[in-house]
Amino acid sequence: MPLPTRWRLLVTPADDGDRNMAIDHALLDRAAHTDEAVFRIYAWAHPTLSLGMHEKARLEPDAAATRGIAVVRRPTGGRALLHHREVTYSVTAPARDASLRESYDAINAILLDALTRLGVPAAPAERRGRPLAPDGAACFAEPNVGELVVDGRKLVGSAQRRDEHAFLQHGSILLADDQGLVAALRGTTAPPPAATLTQALRRDVDFDEVRDALIAALEHAVGPVSTLAVGELAPAIARHVATYRDPRWTFRR
Incomplete structure (x- = not known):
């Protein structure tokens, strides 16, 4: 497996969008100075629209706030998606x-193993022409090549950021489909339904079940992993959270 042999696991409770992104950014900083990879599993305390780093906001702050939806801009690229009924993962590594x-x-491969353990017949999407533009349709409207799909519909949306020292990849595994709200916030046409674990398995699926499948798949791939305490990242989180709370970053055009 072309990734570090030393791995840590970080499972964090549901948190606000700005802290979730600050934690991932702190993990990216950490990866640049260690020989370890960290697999993080997390959720969101409130429904949160996240925008790709290079994407135009294309909505006013009040449009989301009146619906009880927070807005954050990710440190990775890709297109807008709504974090609500889902499980989010991140991987940071040198x-x-x-x-x-x-x-x-x-x-x-780890994600596919986890989905197989759940009984979901997912597969990587094949290329369907030109890559999707950052300002195109919402994230789950159409899969990019390599993203995980069920019956041609995206189930896992992922994005990666890297520099010469480290990379961060994170993504969302949908439990249920709330992605139509992205179009409602922007006044655009609703996309086709996304794939979800609930739909694929024809039963309710909760966070804990997916978390356990991800941990089992990770340990099958890399062996036993030790846990990382989020408190170890506190100074870096505090440094980054101000950026992710700043409307000038979030709503930049």
């Missing part, structure tokens, strides 16, 4: 150990 494609494929 960049020297694998190319973008190698690391993406290796992480996909």
Whole structure:
């Protein structure tokens, strides 16, 4: 597997969007100075619209606030999605150990193993023409090549950011489909329904079940992993959270 041999696991409770992104950014900082990868599993305290780093906001702050939806801009690229009934993962690791494609494929293998353990027949999407533009339709409207789909519909949306020292990949595994709200917030046409675990398995699926499948798949791939305490990241989180709370970052055009 073209990723570090030393892994840590971080499972964090549901949190606000700005802290969730600050934690991921702190983990990216950490990866640049260690030889460890960290697999994080987390949820969101409130429904939160996240925007890709290079995406135009294309909505006013009040449009989301009146619906009880928070807005945050991610440190990774990609397109807008709504975090609500889902499980979110992130992987941070030194960049020297694998190319973008190698690391993406290796992480996909862990995700696919977890989905198989749940009984979900997912597969990587094939290319359907030109790559999707950052300001195109919402994230779950159409899969990019390599993203995980069920019956051609995206189930897991992932994005990766890397520099010469480290990379961060994170993504969302949908329990249920709330993605139509992205179009409602922007006044655009609603996309086709996304794939969800509830729909694929024809039963309710909760966070704990997916968390356990992800941990089992990770340990099957890399062996036993030790846990990381979020408190170890406190100074870096405090440094980054101000950026993710700043409307000038979130709503930049």
